[in-house]
Amino acid sequence: MAKQPDINRLKKIAKEVRIEIVKMLNCAGSGHTGGSLSMVELLVGLYFYKFKCDPSKPLCSTRDIFVLSKGHGCPALYAVLAKMNFFSKEELCTLRKIGTRLQGHPQIGLPGVEISSGSLGQGLSIANGFALGARLNKDPKRVYCLMGDGELDEGQVWEAALTSAHYKLDNVCGIIDYNKFQIDGRVEDIKGLEPLKAKWQSFGWEVFEIDGHNVKEVAEAYDKAEKIKGKPSMVLAHTVKGKGVSFFENKNKYHGVAPNKEELEKAIKELETEK
Amino acid sequence: MEIKMKPTRDGFGEGLVELGQTRDDIVVLSADLTESTRAAWFKDKFPERFFAMGVSEQDMMGTAAGLALSGKVVFACTFGAFAAGRAWDQVRVSLAYMKTNVKVVGTHGGISVGEDGPTHQANEELALMRILPNMTVIIPCDAIEAKRAAIASASYPGPVYLRLGRSGVPVITKEEDIFEIGKANLLKDGKDVAVIACGVEVYEALCAHEALKKENISARVINLHTVKPIDKDLIIKAARETGAVVTAEEHTIVGGMGSAVSEVLSQSCPVPMEFIGVKDRFGESGDPKELFKLFGLTADDIVKAAKKAIARKNARD
Numbered sequence A: 001m002a003k004q005p006d007i008n009r010l011k012k013i014a015k016e017v018r019i020e021i022v023k024m025l026n027c028a029g030s031g032h033t034g035g036s037l038s039m040v041e042l043l044v045g046l047y048f049y050k051f052k053c054d055p056s057k058p059l060c061s062t063r064d065i066f067v068l069s070k071g072h073g074c075p076a077l078y079a080v081l082a083k084m085n086f087f088s089k090e091e092l093c094t095l096r097k098i099g100t101r102l103q104g105h106p107q108i109g110l111p112g113v114e115i116s117s118g119s120l121g122q123g124l125s126i127a128n129g130f131a132l133g134a135r136l137n138k139d140p141k142r143v144y145c146l147m148g149d150g151e152l153d154e155g156q157v158w159e160a161a162l163t164s165a166h167y168k169l170d171n172v173c174g175i176i177d178y179n180k181f182q183i184d185g186r187v188e189d190i191k192g193l194e195p196l197k198a199k200w201q202s203f204g205w206e207v208f209e210i211d212g213h214n215v216k217e218v219a220e221a222y223d224k225a226e227k228i229k230g231k232p233s234m235v236l237a238h239t240v241k242g243k244g245v246s247f248f249e250n251k252n253k254y255h256g257v258a259p260n261k262e263e264l265e266k267a268i269k270e271l272e273t274e275k
Numbered sequence B: 001m002e003i004k005m006k007p008t009r010d011g012f013g014e015g016l017v018e019l020g021q022t023r024d025d026i027v028v029l030s031a032d033l034t035e036s037t038r039a040a041w042f043k044d045k046f047p048e049r050f051f052a053m054g055v056s057e058q059d060m061m062g063t064a065a066g067l068a069l070s071g072k073v074v075f076a077c078t079f080g081a082f083a084a085g086r087a088w089d090q091v092r093v094s095l096a097y098m099k100t101n102v103k104v105v106g107t108h109g110g111i112s113v114g115e116d117g118p119t120h121q122a123n124e125e126l127a128l129m130r131i132l133p134n135m136t137v138i139i140p141c142d143a144i145e146a147k148r149a150a151i152a153s154a155s156y157p158g159p160v161y162l163r164l165g166r167s168g169v170p171v172i173t174k175e176e177d178i179f180e181i182g183k184a185n186l187l188k189d190g191k192d193v194a195v196i197a198c199g200v201e202v203y204e205a206l207c208a209h210e211a212l213k214k215e216n217i218s219a220r221v222i223n224l225h226t227v228k229p230i231d232k233d234l235i236i237k238a239a240r241e242t243g244a245v246v247t248a249e250e251h252t253i254v255g256g257m258g259s260a261v262s263e264v265l266s267q268s269c270p271v272p273m274e275f276i277g278v279k280d281r282f283g284e285s286g287d288p289k290e291l292f293k294l295f296g297l298t299a300d301d302i303v304k305a306a307k308k309a310i311a312r313k314n315a316r317d
Helices: A007-028 A033-037 A040-050 A071-083 A089-094 A123-136 A155-166 A196-202 A215-227 A261-273 B008-022 B039-045 B057-069 B080-086 B088-097 B111-116 B125-130 B143-154 B201-214 B232-242 B257-268 B288-294 B299-316
Strands: A065-068 A143-148 A172-178 A206-211 A233-238 B026-030 B050-052 B073-079 B102-107 B136-138 B160-163 B185-188 B193-197 B219-223 B226-228 B245-252 B273-278
Touching: A007 A033, A007 A040, A007 A071, A007 A089, A007 A215, A007 A261, A033 A071, A040 A071, A040 A143, A040 A172, A040 A215, A065 A071, A065 A123, A071 A089, A071 A143, A123 A143, A123 A155, A123 A172, A123 B057, A123 B088, A155 B057, A172 A196, A172 A215, A196 A206, A196 A233, A206 A215, A215 A233, B008 B026, B008 B039, B008 B102, B008 B143, B026 B039, B026 B057, B039 B050, B039 B073, B057 B073, B057 B080, B057 B088, B057 B102, B073 B080, B073 B143, B080 B088, B080 B102, B080 B125, B080 B160, B088 B102, B102 B143, B111 B288, B125 B136, B125 B160, B125 B226, B125 B245, B125 B257, B136 B143, B143 B160, B185 B201, B193 B201, B193 B232, B193 B257, B193 B299, B201 B219, B201 B245, B201 B299, B219 B232, B226 B257, B232 B245, B232 B257, B245 B257, B245 B299, B257 B273, B273 B299
Parallel strands: A065 A143, A143 A172, A172 A233, A206 A233, B026 B050, B026 B073, B073 B102, B102 B160, B136 B160, B193 B219, B193 B245, B245 B273
Antiparallel strands: B136 B226, B185 B219
């Protein structure tokens, strides 16, 4: 029988990761709260269910590849990688401080971080490169690439979308954290993306539209994506910016603002009592 | 003696084919200029290691980075104007910042592109590329050097920018000459002035050397094929021993090779300097030879600049 996701375990991990994120951001005094909290289940469903890797050998040649294209969401990735034991949890509080491996946007060199990112729109092209490299190396690895919705304004994303489809890169699985906000405001007000599913389908992608906070749907989407042959897959995940903390949710002010001490205490209380 | 003319892009194409034969980790990408960049010569022999990227330079740089991170040595080929201009941020973040093993090949550098005009004449890429940390910038002077630069850069770690030309240029180096990335070559010794040149201007500098000799002026000629990392020692030695320097490049004088030389000398051995290059303007359509005259890039222009630098030196004494 195929592997089944342990839903309760994944939900518990997601909650713990959220707590680490708000703590880390408060400690740093700056950073991207909203977009880190919206992508938590997308990472947890991947790393704690689907992803092939060995945290003690981060560059192991048979590993799957995760490319964080929306680099500003790195607090979520750092929290997940620490939880996976790629590095120690204590290092999380060095975020954004001088000499840290946890740069304000991800930098190659930190175990588990595959690319340096931060300038939006570059990840999917790199993921395609990894996928072509895997094909040349006859390596069955899968390549995941997480993008933001505002990021889809970048033309390079659509250049890369053509490339994935043209080369039938079925080892590529894109993920969109569709939290409906970008820095300047609501995505639909700034530069509308709809109909987004149809756009990706017309570019030759298989699209799985899901609730990005439902770990069961997330895990199953990755399973389904792996079975698609001859074309790339996209997990279009509807999410809530700032998810998990009532006063961050859909408050775009927290796009690039970290919680202060008072907000942190309230946030942790909410997250801990959340069912 | 008749001089053989050959474009540097042809030498590069030959180098790629040789690399394909000797190494199986070489992968080539092209942004729809496969024949023009000579990437086609590799594609014909090793189609499984060639990927067409279409007119998408930004995507090409990212794809190249991913392939490089998978253990490949990637040559990403397009015109210099688009490699360095259109895709600069991708080169900055996905290549230079990450130190990925990607060799960016920009053909059609300089005004020698000719008739296609300003949008296609890259006069800015040496500047755009050399300001990036971790980037190596090479501009071969002829087809033989271009072939050797291609082969050498495949074994040189990290990102490299290779600047090549469209038109035939005199073949002035020999297969047995030493070529080492980061080490400039002294072509002619001289004591009155040093002409530091790169690319096709190396030939013009050699012609200027002969013309100056007739006037009893002894001009040293240096081929600075690697703009970054720059060969400080040879440059400082030349300035110290001649007391006057002329730089010559087929590129804007703002931020290019001459600026790089000036950065070295102003700190270590300031001497009067003159700059031969494109004078802060865009190119234009025309016959390359006529454009060289119009833009002041000929041996005659170097001769005049050399005399001016020497006069400034003598005025200081």
